[in-house]
Amino acid sequence: MRVIAIVNQKGGCGKTTTTINLAGCLAIQGSRVLVLDLDPQAHATLGLGVDPESVEESLYEVLAEPGGTDSLPRVIVEAQPGLEVAPSGIVLSALEQKLALERVESRTERLANALETVHGRYDYVLIDCPPNVGLLTFNALRAASEVIVPLETSPFAIHGVTKLLETIALLSERIGHDLTVRVLPTLFDGRTRYAQKILSEIREMFKDMCFDSVIRVNVKLREAIARGMPLVYFARRTNGAVDYAALALEVASLDPALAETSLAESFEEPGDVPREVVIRFRDPDASDVRIAGDFNGWVPDRGVRSLMESEGSTRTWTKVLNLAPGTYQYRYVIDGEWREDPENPEVAETSLGGKNSILVVR
């Protein structure tokens, strides 16, 4: 059972559209799919044809009391053959307050515990998250082993995403479980050259973390939400249905259970042997300098050996990276602010906000 959380604190980037339509395409391709609607707005519930006002119990009852986690099977409603949903409701917005006095551990593990009651019943569990990183999203991240971050293909969409990746990495370290994170370009308008430029920048920046699939702008996807069913069920030849069907195939092919072989294969590539790369940063004023780039999933200092030395008023940070030959993009995170490397003239101008520095390893 693969549990995938659809997360981005930015509103309107296509989380719910992705949850519903990826779920529909996986179900049509023969998988058993459960959607957990963790957003009090209940858009995924509505988009799967279930009226949140008409259900007696929602995920609120499952999460509000420690004993409630057993009630998950009771809450689940069938939306289409092979496609079920655990509905949300506006009352979910009160959950954070209700659980405020409980221990963090107990508050954030509820959803993971609830999923044990349906273990093995589904091939995929997709979790639609609200547009913030609060208690509900933390519950989703604890329950999941994979994360999809929909990223609108527009300028400045990248703002906040690096912070989100950092939060996800910190959380997975704290709870000691690995999360595979992938970025999905959405709302892509291929008619403009600008959008194409942004897409190629997103690909450059996220490399293997980025899906090959791209979701184009397609008004039919809006209609699908209003009709209460994934687009593929009533107009499978539209761009929206085709794009999500391609995504479903790609997600299926990225099954972590199959990853061992591909990892072994990738090690066979000659010339891919990592080597040590050392870069330095000097600044009299900075008190914390970390490095983030496509080589570490844009998570500051992840997988990096870091050393700080003071000499007089100057501080020097030394960063040791292990990188295979190739071209990489990075930035320094200086006291929380993301900046290009002032000593490196090689930069990539991005329309995503600011510049990335370029590092070539031969």
Ligand SMILES: Nc1ncnc2c1ncn2[C@@H]1O[C@H](COP(=O)(O)OP(=O)(O)OP(=O)(O)O)[C@@H](O)[C@H]1O
């Ligand atoms: N590929 C697309 N083409 C056209 N419209 C889209 C597409 N993806 C999403 N939309 C529309 O954009 C709006 C926002 O999408 P959606 O609700 O999926 O985003 P969200 O990230 O879940 O938002 P929120 O953060 O509020 O939960 C909706 O009206 C949706 O119908």
Ligand SMILES: [Mg+2]
């Ligand atoms: Mg949503």
